[in-house]
Amino acid sequence: MADADRKGADLAATTARVVAGVLIFFLAAELVTRLEIVPPIYLPRASTVLYRMFELLQDPSFLRQVLATLQAWAVGLSLAIVVSAPLGVLIGTSEPTYKMVSPIIEFMRPIPSVALIPLGILLWGQGFSMKVILVAYATTWPILFNTVYGVHDVDPIAIQTARCFGLRPAAVLRSISLPSAAPFVFTGIRISASIGLIVVVGAELLASADSGIGSYILFVSSNGGQMDSVLAGAAIAGLVGVAINTILALIDHRLFGWRYLGSAPA
């Protein structure tokens, strides 16, 4: 990860490395697929997939599928944030609640959300709401867990000092607990964002949903197995994931960059 104060020449060097790395990756993939260890109809050449990606990105009907995926992802993730961040603060600030609720969180957290896809299909069909609910369920746990942990592990000396200075509980929460827990909450949101994308695409594919990148991949794979389109769709889903991750990392750095500079806020 690049340092905050490295600029200019370093940025150019980083860009050069990224470009070189991507080129090497692409050339290696092209070489492997050109060796034709498996027939190209099963594993098309990297250049064919890249070409298909450019075609797809200009195809309005495919872009609508990407939009449908992103929509379900965004609504589900927002629901999870709105519910679990405040809930996490509530659980984390009170010691008895923390002790009682954390075993439940520990039990619910490892339930694989994809196990709920069949139930989701029965309850909400194969449309938008099924995807949103599954994403909301899957993304709730990292946010809840990180918020509870962040609020619970605030430096007790800071809280006691604030109390000594006569701050009321609400003020302690606002000026100490929340600022020091905020980076943890954001980490939870970052983890959830990538999990959420995997869950949306998985749900679309496995539940044969009516729209989205996942249902596009299912459609092209079951229609004569157009592997170039399957791989291009999967690669675009991957690029969307990288883009989301990069944006969130930038926001993280902008908002909570002080956390990486050492203990003292700059």
Add this chain to the structure above:
Amino acid sequence: MNPAPTTRTRQATGYALATAKSFATRFGLGIALVVLWQFAAMRAGSIFFPPPSEILHRAAELWLSGPPRRLFLGDGVFQDLLPSIARLLGGWLLAVLVGVPLGVLIGRSRMASDLLDPSLQFLRAVPGPALIPVFIILLGTESTMRVSLIAFGSVWPILLNTIDGTRAVDPLQLETARAFRLPRHARLWRIVLPAAMPKIFAGMRVSLALAVILMVVSELVASTNGIGYRIQNAQIMFLLTDMWCGIVLLALLGCALNWLFIQVEHRALAWHRGARGRGAVS
């Protein structure tokens, strides 16, 4: 007034009380929620949400109805649970065996890790389920395909964490080792790997959770056994209690694996906590 209790009985009652109290705080809310679910489900009578008692009854039928010589384990355990666990562990171990050595190799060279980082970030971001059609075409619909999918999907956290951990080894320690003319393999086994171990374990834990997800995903497609298959089959045949049984079983499996892993990690990294003088491994 009663005669004063002896110290021993007082200690015993105190201990029992403390145990009861810690049990109540740990499991109280969970038990209350299950009871609430029971009553709500009985009142509502919805076929989608059977009461826990019914799920428990059905689960016992499915998994605990075997003959004594098979430890009372039912057919479901042998047909679904064990194959699922075998694939899950097989795929995850494969990911560990590939991810850790490769990660150390890449992480030892700054150039290699810088060059490969964008590609690895991209590969990690590709949703595993999206590649199912590719895996089916290349590897068929047998266990090989499922194990490979699990391994492919869960290798990235291990690989990236190992690279990170290897890169973050204290250069002073490495230079000291070089000054003392420690051979290459000794530097690897006695300095690099121990220093990277906490990060590697963190990656392994994340990917264990991913492996459970991918195990289910791989069994939802073109499968003939496994917990995922059982859940999907129950959905198609509209056997909602069977479906809930599968979901509960997966929850228990996820918890059990997580707990087991924490025990192993605790043992394996005991020296680390001591060395750092801290209570927790991040």
